[in-house]
Amino acid sequence: MSDRKEFRDLATPEAAREAIESLDLSPTPETVSLADARGRVLAERVDAAIDVPGFDRASMDGYAVRARETFGADEADPAELDLVGAVHAGAAPDVTVEPGTCAEISTGAVMPDGADAVVMVERTDELGSGGDGVDDDGPSRIAVRTSVAPGDHVMTAGTDIAAGARALGPGTRLTPREIGLLSALGVDEVPVEGRPRVGIVSTGDELVRPGEALNPDRGEIYDVNSTTIAAGVEEAGGEPVLYPHAGDDYDEMERLLRRAADECDLVLSSGSTSASAVDVIYRVIEARGELLLHGVAVKPGKPMLIGRLDRGGSDGGDGDGDEGVGEDAARNDASVGESAYVGLPGYPVSALTIFRTFVAPAIRDAAGQPEPATATVEGRMGVSERYSEGRLRLMPVGLLDLDDDAPPLVYPVDKGSGATTSLVEADGVVAVDPDTEVLDAGEAVEVQLFSPDVRPPTLLGVGEDDPALNRLLDRLANPRYLAVGSREGHRRLRDGVPDVAVTAGPTDREVGAEALGGWTREWGLVVPDGNPEAVTGIADLVDRDLRFRNRPTVSGLRRSLDTALDDLADERDADRRDLAERIDGYERTAKAFESPARAVVAGDADAGLGLRETAERLGCAFVPLGEQSVVVRAAPDRAGREPVAALAAALDGDGGRGGINAILADLPGYSRNSRNDP
Known part of the structure; x- marks a missing residue:
């Protein structure tokens, strides 16, 4: 009998949010040094213990005077005062300003006794003892060419903030401004809200830590979720703690989850949540805690788990394989009670999307951190998108800011939840309501950014992947390029989203675009x-x-191959499809331009479709079949954009090492196009 877990009753997204809000993630407040306080949130009010400044001080360079001595002074009839000395910042005054005298003073210096104002140095003249020049040993009298009132250019004690005054309140996020005020008050440590400790456990026998060797024969893959989610936890204000991988074994998973629950306020696992016979994590939660829900009506992320894990009883482990991101993974003081638990999907894009939408807000709330003002942006759909699955869709999207005073263009980036490149090709998600069947081009949408640090690319390109293009893109400021192939590049350029498309080889489609330049390979x-x-x-x-x-x-390489196969079929008076069927591996394709060559290097193929440049770089032999033109085309209404103009300039061959001529000179089998169009 199968023990497969079925998703019969999916919870609504609202129910999932309510379940997470019911979890207690609240950490204990702590005291940290001022040097470590940036970004933390005050747990208590801080009152000023001293006056700031703690003394009357000069607010500019000049002369400390008795204000009444300057009354009536002007350019025509200055007041002349005897200079009795100087006062510098950081030194106690050793002079007294008596009637008819003044003292030179520096900005920030303590006002000497007797003085109640400062005259700016620019409104004075230095005089000698005779009043008509400066003596050899310096001025002995000062001519004041303006009148001042008591308190002019003087910051009295407590003017900035007085002792006993409220300086900062609880809930204040400490930025460099607040830290500056606390420094002025002499505060060296502050009470702050604790950072929720979040244990992260990736599950699956196939996972390997980055940096370790992979065994493809066993289907091993690098663990993406642990470091990705850890970065998200830290960004939300939590303290991530990485634990060893848990295999698909009940006892091992139970041990790791109980240990994480003992040491953390929240435990996040990724993977092992779907309705599979080997996915056992939900059974651990049911046996060792409380499972609040399993399965949410959202795409991606349907198999999300939410629950609680009982604390106590873990052996603490031996520490092998642990990595603390931030501080050491010390045991949480609260070794009894419950720890919150959320199970994320295994696919990286799904895991990050569900974390950003459901979990990060709870971590921020527990840490007292506000939602970043830049966490969402308004945009407009660049293309129409249809959807009708009856559940909330969190659609990964990219952004393109055209600098035209309009909201940025929004375009879908849907390569599947298992495609890790979507993590960098998408900027955020658009929440599509279950009742929405179509988003029209131009329709306003709200984009929930994956991170408040997301910055849209300056230029969006699509089309063929190519070594020369890769080097050319390195010379541009923050471009984004989607290697979707020549045919798809044509289509997307017609749809009006990208700035440029790069196509290679023969084409039977007309593209209303401006050719910027190109090369031959x-x-x-x-x-x-x-x-x-x-x-x-x-x-x-x-x-x-x-x-x-x-x-x-x-x-584009495939199009050239098929054209050559057509020619061979004509020579033999045969059907091209029959010839293609006779090629062992004709339908076995690889996405990247050098993947077929790498299959040859690995001994998995006797021949692969590719470029001379790739063959020589990988130490292979090469059988030439022809030359292929690569053309960079811009959408007609984008040719004047500054990033597109910069690309066009590089394609002109100028710019020294930044131009296309220098790039092509380093690539075997490459040359400059004699004309822009193939």
Whole structure:
């Protein structure tokens, strides 16, 4: 009998939020040094214990005077005062300003006895003892060419803040401004809200820590979620604690979760939440705590878990494999009671989306941190998007700010929840209501950013992936490029979202766009070093038992290969589809331009579709089949944008090492296009 967990009754997103709000994540307030206080939130009111300033001080350079001695003084009839000395900041005055005298004073210096005002140095003249010049040993008299009132240019004691006054209240987030005030008050440590300790446990036998060796034969992958979610926890104001991976074993998972519950206010796991016979984590929660809900009507993230874990009884572990992000993973004082628990999906995009939408607000609230003002932005859909699944959709999207005083363009970035590149190609999510069937182009939407630090790209490009293009993009300021292939690049440029599209090889589609420039690259078959199978061309792939690795149909390289295969079919008076079926691996495609070559290097293929540049860089032999033109085209209404103009300038070949000529000179099989269009 199967013990598969079924999602029969999905909770609403509102119910999920209420369940998380019912969890107690509140940490104990703590005291930290002022040096460590930036970004923390005050737990108590701070009153001034001293006057600031603690003395009457000069607010500018000049002369300390008795104000009444200057009454009536002006440019025509200055008041002349005897100079009795000088007072400098950080030193106690050793002079007294008597009637008819003054003292030189520096900004911030203590006002000497007898003085009640400061005359700016710019409104005075230095005189000698005779009143008509400066003596060799310095001025002995000062001519004051303006009158001042008592208190002019003097900051009296307590003017900034007086002893006993309220300085900062509880809930204040400590930025450099507040830290400056606390420093002025002589405060060296402050009471702050505690940071919720958040334990992070990634589950799955296939996971490997970044930096360790992968075994692809076992289906191993790097653990993305632990570090991604840890960064999100820290950004939300929590203290992340990483634990070792938990395999798909009940006892191991129970041990790790109980240990994390003993040491943390909140435990987050990723993976092992879906309706699978090997996904056992929900059973651990039911046995060792309370499962509040399992399954939420949201896409992505349906298999989310929310519950509580009982504290107490863990063995504490031996510490092997633990990594504390922030401070050491010391045991939480509250070793009894309950710890909050949320189970996130295993796919990175789903995990980050659910964390950002449901969990991060709870961490911020527990830490006393406000929602960042830049956490959401208003945008407008760049294309229409249809949806009709009857549940809340958190749609990953990218942003493009066109600097036209209009909200940024919003475009879907949907490569599937398992595509980690969506983490950097998407800027946030748009929450699409279950009842919404279509978002129209131009429709206003609210984008929930993955991070308040997200900055939209200055330029958005789509199309063919290419080594020369990669180097060219490195020379631009914050571009984003989506390698979707030449055919898809054509389509997206017509839809009006990207600034530019890069296409390669033959095309049968008209594109109303402005060609900015381009280059030519040599394409063909990448084979092992020395060409042990003596491959000479496409005919060998058709006629011989050779393993081949192809590119997808959206690729410009694939279009060139298919055109060459058409020519071979014409020569033989055969059907191209029949020839293609005879190629072992014709339908086995790899997305990136050098992936087929890497399959050759790994011994998984005898030949792969690729470029001369790739073959030489990877130490392979190359069988040339032709040259292919690569063209960079701009949307007509974007050609005047500054980032597009910068790209066009680089494509002109100027700019020294930043221009296309210098780039192509370093790439085997590349040359400059003699004309912009293929």
